[in-house]
Amino acid sequence: MNVMDTRTTSAMLYLDGVHVSFDGFHAINNLSLTLEPGEMRAIIGPNGAGKTTMMDIITGKTKPDEGTVLFDGVTDLTRLDETRIAELGIGRKFQKPTVFESQTVQDNLLLALNVDHSVRGTLFWRGSKAEAERIDKVLETIRLTEARNRLAGSLSHGQKQWLEIGMLLAQDPKLLLVDEPVAGMTDVETHLTAELLKEINKTHTVMVVEHDMTFVRELGVKVTCLHEGTVLAEGTIDQVSSNERVIEVYLGR
Numbered sequence: 001m002n003v004m005d006t007r008t009t010s011a012m013l014y015l016d017g018v019h020v021s022f023d024g025f026h027a028i029n030n031l032s033l034t035l036e037p038g039e040m041r042a043i044i045g046p047n048g049a050g051k052t053t054m055m056d057i058i059t060g061k062t063k064p065d066e067g068t069v070l071f072d073g074v075t076d077l078t079r080l081d082e083t084r085i086a087e088l089g090i091g092r093k094f095q096k097p098t099v100f101e102s103q104t105v106q107d108n109l110l111l112a113l114n115v116d117h118s119v120r121g122t123l124f125w126r127g128s129k130a131e132a133e134r135i136d137k138v139l140e141t142i143r144l145t146e147a148r149n150r151l152a153g154s155l156s157h158g159q160k161q162w163l164e165i166g167m168l169l170a171q172d173p174k175l176l177l178v179d180e181p182v183a184g185m186t187d188v189e190t191h192l193t194a195e196l197l198k199e200i201n202k203t204h205t206v207m208v209v210e211h212d213m214t215f216v217r218e219l220g221v222k223v224t225c226l227h228e229g230t231v232l233a234e235g236t237i238d239q240v241s242s243n244e245r246v247i248e249v250y251l252g253r
């Protein structure tokens with residue numbers, strides 16, 4: 001294990017010299033990346049660049065062969081399992097929405113709040129005032145207040161994505177990992193999602209993986225381009241998108 005003075009980093013997320021190989025194939029190759037508290041970072045890169053594997057490492061699904069992965073300055077994530085990492089406050093939204101379609105929007109949020117995740121428990125839930133207020137606030141943030149009593153299955157694709165982001169927010173994670181939130185969205189939904197993430201970023205640290213460069217530009221945050229499991233370029237969207245190597249391997253000429 002990598003030994004370091006954990007007090008030397010104030011980062012919310014600190015990856016240093018991380019390696020992962022699958023049957024000899026180096027999916028992650030000396031990956032180093034730092035996210036400061038309160039930051040939102042956009043991660044771009046071609047298919048197979050290692051974006052999903054990086055998120056798998058952060059959430060404990062994949063264990064690195066080598067390297068340091070620290071959360072909140074002190075916690076070595078490589079030693080913890082997925083459940084413990086989620087409990088620590090790292091929430092992940094996968095690309096495909098996985099809301100409970102036969103439940104209402106509000107009940108989906110209640111399910112996310114309930115530690116036992118029991119549908120039955122939620123149906124009879126009366127909840128505390130604090131919980132009800134939390135749900136109201138999340139509904140407002142994800143713009144689904146009007147739809148609170150609708151079945152989640154009747155929502156548009158974009159609304160389902162927002163609901164799932166809301167389900168993460170209900171748990172109030174310190175760090176949100178969001179995987180391709182705008183894939184399959186209309187232009188209007190894409191714009192609203194950028195607004196939504198900017199709103200969430202006022203109170204949370206966010207890492208968002210996305211291929212849609214219009215969306216990434218609208219986020220207006222620091223961008224990291226991964227390639228072959230390592231950082232190819234990092235900086236503003238203008239810096240990264242004018243980088244010769246990024247153009248060559250990802251954006252095209």
Ligand SMILES: Nc1ncnc2c1ncn2[C@@H]1O[C@H](COP(=O)(O)OP(=O)(O)OP(=O)(O)O)[C@@H](O)[C@H]1O
Nearest residue numbers: 022023025027045046047048049050051052053054
């Ligand atoms: N469990 C696994 N076993 C073997 N190879 C894997 C495994 N998981 C990922 N890989 C390989 O590691 C590389 C990185 O994959 P990863 O899914 O992290 O890329 P990505 O940047 O998320 O790509 P995409 O944009 O297509 O989602 C790919 O070549 C992939 O085939």
